[in-house]
Amino acid sequence: MAINTEKLAHLLQEFVTVTADVQGAALVTPDGLPLASSLPGPMDEERVSAMSAAMLSLGERICKELARGIIDRIFVDGNEGYGILTSCGEDAVLLVLANRAAKQGVLMLEIKRALESIKPMLA
Amino acid sequence: MEIMRLVVAGTVGAGKSTFIRTISEIEAVDTDKAATDETALLKKKTTVAFDFGRLAFGPEMALHLYGTPGQARFDFMWDILIRKAHAYILLVAANRPSEFRYARQILQFMKQRVRIPMIVGLTHMDCLEAWDLETIKISLRQLEGKGHPPIITVDARDEASVAEALITLMQLLMQTREAAENSMNSP
Numbered sequence: 001m002a003i004n005t006e007k008l009a010h011l012l013q014e015f016v017t018v019t020a021d022v023q024g025a026a027l028v029t030p031d032g033l034p035l036a037s038s039l040p041g042p043m044d045e046e047r048v049s050a051m052s053a054a055m056l057s058l059g060e061r062i063c064k065e066l067a068r069g070i071i072d073r074i075f076v077d078g079n080e081g082y083g084i085l086t087s088c089g090e091d092a093v094l095l096v097l098a099n100r101a102a103k104q105g106v107l108m109l110e111i112k113r114a115l116e117s118i119k120p121m122l123a
Numbered sequence: 124m125e126i127m128r129l130v131v132a133g134t135v136g137a138g139k140s141t142f143i144r145t146i147s148e149i150e151a152v153d154t155d156k157a158a159t160d161e162t163a164l165l166k167k168k169t170t171v172a173f174d175f176g177r178l179a180f181g182p183e184m185a186l187h188l189y190g191t192p193g194q195a196r197f198d199f200m201w202d203i204l205i206r207k208a209h210a211y212i213l214l215v216a217a218n219r220p221s222e223f224r225y226a227r228q229i230l231q232f233m234k235q236r237v238r239i240p241m242i243v244g245l246t247h248m249d250c251l252e253a254w255d256l257e258t259i260k261i262s263l264r265q266l267e268g269k270g271h272p273p274i275i276t277v278d279a280r281d282e283a284s285v286a287e288a289l290i291t292l293m294q295l296l297m298q299t300r301e302a303a304e305n306s307m308n309s310p
Binding site: 029030031032033046047049050051053054055057058061065 | 152154156157158159160162169171172192194196197199200
């Protein structure tokens with residue numbers, strides 16, 4: 001079945017709008033191409049996609065070579081907010097950008113839920 | 124032990140990862156992912172962060188080799204890697220002349236950021252569609268000013284050939300260093 005990109009984009013948009021303190025999200029291929037995104041204005045989708053893929057691939061490599069098992073997520077903690085990268089099955093990577101006010105527990109739970117609804121759409 | 128950081132840049136499918144894998148004394152670190160763009164027509168997997176390899180260069184020097192991704196969407200990685208590099212080699216596949224322009228763009232990107240020794244390595248010279256060395260030289264130099272980078276041919280799969288390319292680059296690096304030292308010492 002073909003991937004419904006419109007539905008994917010809509011789902012991400014809804015995730016960003018509905019989830020408190022989430023500012024943006026992007027779903028990208030492991031080789032760094034955009035699948036769908038809902039990002040803050042000045043951010044370039046292509047660039048964000050490539051960076052997400054590069055970062056997750058390095059995280060995977062660290063997990064493998066430094067015997068940390070299978071990667072769950074990469075968590076970037078900045079003084080203005082968070083960037084969280086999660087693998088979304090074999091064919092996609094999910095990036096979520098949240099502001100500093102976000103509660104980490106809630107954020108992780110929301111991401112987990114979003115992944116659950118995205119994964120079947122990519123299958 | 125002095126560490127020299129060398130960057131292996133170049134067009135998609137030129138052989139950057141192979142180059143590092145061929146010569147590295149440690150098992151090269153790669154960040155290969157299945158290719159889903161036009162790269163997939165050339166090869167199954169593509170580098171998305173960087174490759175890393177290491178080798179001893181004489182008793183007191185170690186070379187750290189960093190391979191970049193080929194696609195321009197990863198140019199932030201080019202930027203990160205080139206800023207810390209001592210020298211670099213730009214690999215260009217001789218059998219895909221349509222990408223020579225892109226190779227020049229990569230070169231421009233690097234030149235805007237660093238002034239370090241570099242050479243051009245032509246790969247895939249044994250392929251049927253490969254242009255001959257002289258024609259490529261003319262083609263690649265068209266838009267270049269004075270101080271052309273040396274252009275060599277290299278087979279990224281062949282250890283001796285890769286070693287030769289690295290020696291050429293290191294010689295250039297040493298010459299540049301000596302020249303800089305001499306000019307500093309002269310009154």
